[in-house]
Amino acid sequence: MIEIDLLIKSAEELLTLSSSFKDESGLGIVRNGAVAIKEGKILGVGGTDQLLGDFVLGAQGQEVNATGKVVMPGLIDSHTHLIFAGSRESEFEQRIQGLSYLDVAERGGGILSTVEATRKASFDELFSLGKKRLDRMLSKGVTTIEAKSGYGLSLQDELKILNVMKALNEIHPIDIVSTFLGAHTIPKEFRDDRAKYMDLLTEEMMPRVARGKAAEFCDVFCEEKAFTLGESKKILETGKRYGLKPKIHADQLSHGGGAELAAEVGAFSADHLEYVSREGIRKLAEKRVIAVLLPGASFFLSMKKYPPAREMIQEGVCVSLATDLNPGSSMTESLPLIMTMGCTLFKMTPREVIQATTLHAAKSIDRESEIGSLEVGKQADILVLDIPNYRYLPYHFGVDHTEWVIKKGRVVYKNQ
Amino acid sequence: MIEIDLLIKSAEELLTLSSSFKDESGLGIVRNGAVAIKEGKILGVGGTDQLLGDFVLGAQGQEVNATGKVVMPGLIDSHTHLIFAGSRESEFEQRIQGLSYLDVAERGGGILSTVEATRKASFDELFSLGKKRLDRMLSKGVTTIEAKSGYGLSLQDELKILNVMKALNEIHPIDIVSTFLGAHTIPKEFRDDRAKYMDLLTEEMMPRVARGKAAEFCDVFCEEKAFTLGESKKILETGKRYGLKPKIHADQLSHGGGAELAAEVGAFSADHLEYVSREGIRKLAEKRVIAVLLPGASFFLSMKKYPPAREMIQEGVCVSLATDLNPGSSMTESLPLIMTMGCTLFKMTPREVIQATTLHAAKSIDRESEIGSLEVGKQADILVLDIPNYRYLPYHFGVDHTEWVIKKGRVVYKNQ
Numbered sequence: 104m105i106e107i108d109l110l111i112k113s114a115e116e117l118l119t120l121s122s123s124f125k126d127e128s129g130l131g132i133v134r135n136g137a138v139a140i141k142e143g144k145i146l147g148v149g150g151t152d153q154l155l156g157d158f159v160l161g162a163q164g165q166e167v168n169a170t171g172k173v174v175m176p177g178l179i180d181s182h183t184h185l186i187f188a189g190s191r192e193s194e195f196e197q198r199i200q201g202l203s204y205l206d207v208a209e210r211g212g213g214i215l216s217t218v219e220a221t222r223k224a225s226f227d228e229l230f231s232l233g234k235k236r237l238d239r240m241l242s243k244g245v246t247t248i249e250a251k252s253g254y255g256l257s258l259q260d261e262l263k264i265l266n267v268m269k270a271l272n273e274i275h276p277i278d279i280v281s282t283f284l285g286a287h288t289i290p291k292e293f294r295d296d297r298a299k300y301m302d303l304l305t306e307e308m309m310p311r312v313a314r315g316k317a318a319e320f321c322d323v324f325c326e327e328k329a330f331t332l333g334e335s336k337k338i339l340e341t342g343k344r345y346g347l348k349p350k351i352h353a354d355q356l357s358h359g360g361g362a363e364l365a366a367e368v369g370a371f372s373a374d375h376l377e378y379v380s381r382e383g384i385r386k387l388a389e390k391r392v393i394a395v396l397l398p399g400a401s402f403f404l405s406m407k408k409y410p411p412a413r414e415m416i417q418e419g420v421c422v423s424l425a426t427d428l429n430p431g432s433s434m435t436e437s438l439p440l441i442m443t444m445g446c447t448l449f450k451m452t453p454r455e456v457i458q459a460t461t462l463h464a465a466k467s468i469d470r471e472s473e474i475g476s477l478e479v480g481k482q483a484d485i486l487v488l489d490i491p492n493y494r495y496l497p498y499h500f501g502v503d504h505t506e507w508v509i510k511k512g513r514v515v516y517k518n519q
Numbered sequence: 520m521i522e523i524d525l526l527i528k529s530a531e532e533l534l535t536l537s538s539s540f541k542d543e544s545g546l547g548i549v550r551n552g553a554v555a556i557k558e559g560k561i562l563g564v565g566g567t568d569q570l571l572g573d574f575v576l577g578a579q580g581q582e583v584n585a586t587g588k589v590v591m592p593g594l595i596d597s598h599t600h601l602i603f604a605g606s607r608e609s610e611f612e613q614r615i616q617g618l619s620y621l622d623v624a625e626r627g628g629g630i631l632s633t634v635e636a637t638r639k640a641s642f643d644e645l646f647s648l649g650k651k652r653l654d655r656m657l658s659k660g661v662t663t664i665e666a667k668s669g670y671g672l673s674l675q676d677e678l679k680i681l682n683v684m685k686a687l688n689e690i691h692p693i694d695i696v697s698t699f700l701g702a703h704t705i706p707k708e709f710r711d712d713r714a715k716y717m718d719l720l721t722e723e724m725m726p727r728v729a730r731g732k733a734a735e736f737c738d739v740f741c742e743e744k745a746f747t748l749g750e751s752k753k754i755l756e757t758g759k760r761y762g763l764k765p766k767i768h769a770d771q772l773s774h775g776g777g778a779e780l781a782a783e784v785g786a787f788s789a790d791h792l793e794y795v796s797r798e799g800i801r802k803l804a805e806k807r808v809i810a811v812l813l814p815g816a817s818f819f820l821s822m823k824k825y826p827p828a829r830e831m832i833q834e835g836v837c838v839s840l841a842t843d844l845n846p847g848s849s850m851t852e853s854l855p856l857i858m859t860m861g862c863t864l865f866k867m868t869p870r871e872v873i874q875a876t877t878l879h880a881a882k883s884i885d886r887e888s889e890i891g892s893l894e895v896g897k898q899a900d901i902l903v904l905d906i907p908n909y910r911y912l913p914y915h916f917g918v919d920h921t922e923w924v925i926k927k928g929r930v931v932y933k934n935q
Contacts, residue, residue: 239918452612
């Protein structure tokens with residue numbers, strides 16, 4: 104008998120997301136399932152009776168009875184813009200009244216207005232805003248997120264944002280995986296000299312970010328109104344030389360060859376993909392680039408065109424879903440709601456949206472070996488939901504089902 | 520100086536929804552606003568300085584400081600199917616995979632499967648399910664709802680549902696306005712003899728419901744697969760004779776003349792209206808029938824066709840929005856999320872979705888003289904939101920902004 108710290112037992116459905124547990128659902132479901140945890144790691148996964156024979160709770164151990172509930176890996180939000188100041192509800196209203204996202208940007212709204220507010224905000228203000236957002240995410244069952252800079256667009260302000268993320272990562276249960284998105288848009292002061300901003304990005308900001316280990320990934324908004332395909336390639340290649348792993352905002356508002364570029368540079372993910380080409384899909388599948396789809400932005404911007412999720416899945420692309428939390432095009436922290444939108448807008452099945460926010464999301468941030476499934480040796484990031492089965496999670500929408508959230512083996516959230 | 524029980528003061532924006540306070544927004548906004556409350560009623564509405572001169576808190580009085588927050592009438596959910604047993608997440612998955620709502624119904628799923636589960640459920644089970652749903656609604660700022668029977672479809676089971684609503688109304692802060700929807704669909708046992716079910720409805724159930732004051736309104740699902748225009752007219756006319764006020768599920772899946780019928784019988788509301796005709800819109804406006812639109816169902820069923828909300832508003836129809844909470848086509852208790860969908864799907868402005876869930880919703884349930892706006896003499900049903908301005912409410916979606924909920928002058932919910 105091995106002594107453990109935490110036992111989760113008697114789950115109606117334990118979604119392991121592990122291929123060791125083959126079943127019809129494709130989610131590796133164990134009924135009457137249990138998880139044994141010690142020092143933050145998973146020591147055992149299986150039936151409750153079996154685990155009760157193999158493990159025993161230590162004197163200080165804790166037991167979570169999950170009778171009638173669903174237990175699954177903590178949710179992973181694979182694309183967020185966590186740190187920003189200000190809000191853009193006026194633009195939201197203008198868009199409803201007929202202005203396009205690009206119209207709004209051209210009127211001096213859009214990303215640049217958030218850049219202005221974020222530059223003005225202090226470290227402490229941004230920290231406090233970020234913490235509130237992380238708390239909301241945790242209450243919805245999220246245990247790891249990717250977070251991008253990109254509302255600073257100067258060396259100093261980008262570092263301020265990345266340092267806020269680092270500080271939040273230290274004090275908050277949610278793990279934050281940082282991405283440098285200095286290539287979010289051309290800042291106002293470089294509007295007439297984009298070459299100079301490219302130099303600043305590739306010769307000053309990226310080396311400095313990499314040296315200080317301020318970010319793990321590098322991202323670029325590859326789009327007509329942001330960075331060209333050539334510029335995007337240079338940015339991602341430069342990032343790679345400095346050890347920053349590539350990601351790309353691709354084919355959101357028009358087909359720009361972003362997916363193809365993602366495959367070419369070996370990006371971990373290509374994100375958005377509303378206008379991805381057939382060839383782009385084929386290459387994403389071939390090079391195992393994760394497609395991170397963002398139905399919250401489709402919904403918030405009332406987009407007529409959705410990314411071809413079903414076609415991507417059929418072609419073997421591994422699809423993740425994320426909130427895209429940001430003040431301009433998806434103002435929400437609710438990943439469960441995004442899962443419902445994955446179903447109703449993108450026609451993904453409940454199984455697919457669960458994979459998309461656990462195992463596939465882990466792959467998109469290079470954390471597959473640590474999180475995203477319930478397997479022996481992985482980190483004990485676990486969610487207990489007050490729902491009768493996994494299909495119920497995207498079905499009953501707009502309300503929270505979170506009962507317990509466990510991060511690295513510790514209970515970090517419990518619903519009253 | 521008049522003594523009061525409760526003072527809400529210093530609101531950043533006090534949305535009165537009253538024509539006494541003219542302003543650009545159309546919501547009757549008072550800045551640095553206050554509300555004075557005594558014995559459950561509003562005694563004063565206006566600027567904080569003015570009210571502090573006119574009213575004084577009694578010894579047991581309570582003060583709510585709303586600095587930096589928005590204060591508005593409690594939300595009213597004008598169309599729900601609150602009481603049902605079971606859930607239909609398998610159908611949700613089937614629909615994503617391509618089956619239509621009517622396909623599912625023809626396979627023995629749909630409404631009739633919920634009827635079966637609800638008939639089997641005890642009073643206590645239904646009470647407990649209903650209470651959980653009301654608690655979720657309250658936490659989102661809802662203080663009054665309309666609730667329909669319609670999953671019983673026998674005298675005994677319809678009365679069971681209506682009695683559960685009555686019992687919940689007595690113990691829960693949320694007020695429930697009851698609607699008899701025996702004409703939801705033809706029950707299985709009458710499939711081959713719909714005339715007989717019509718007799719049961721009009722000769723037994725409706726008289727009995729009216730006599731026992733078990734419901735205030737009578738509703739009918741007027742649709743090819745449910746009740747014909749002629750049957751619907753007979754049901755609503757019979758209801759009126761027994762003192763049941765008419766409502767109608769109209770033009771949801773096809774144009775069936777439901778809006779025109781609503782105008783003809785003087786219905787309080789016509790609900791759904793995806794396929795309403797131009798003539799139907801004109802008549803709704805002329806007869807002041809409230810259009811209750813249900814974006815949750817459009818979203819949940821991935822409908823391509825939305826009700827023409829903008830056209831209705833332009834033609835002078837008074838539009839309300841509601842959750843349509845039900846297990847088949849809109850499984851949510853979140854009216855704030857429905858407001859966001861009103862904006863992004865139906866192109867209603869933030870102002871319009873706030874009117875739609877307060878004053879217009881009150882009109883649709885014949886409660887305009889009591890609730891729906893903050894005016895002297897009305898019931899003190901009030902919501903304090905942790906948001907900087909009214910546009911922010913539909914903008915930041917999928918998370919709760921509720922800080923305090925006050926029902927009949929009593930604090931019934933406070934966010935921790």
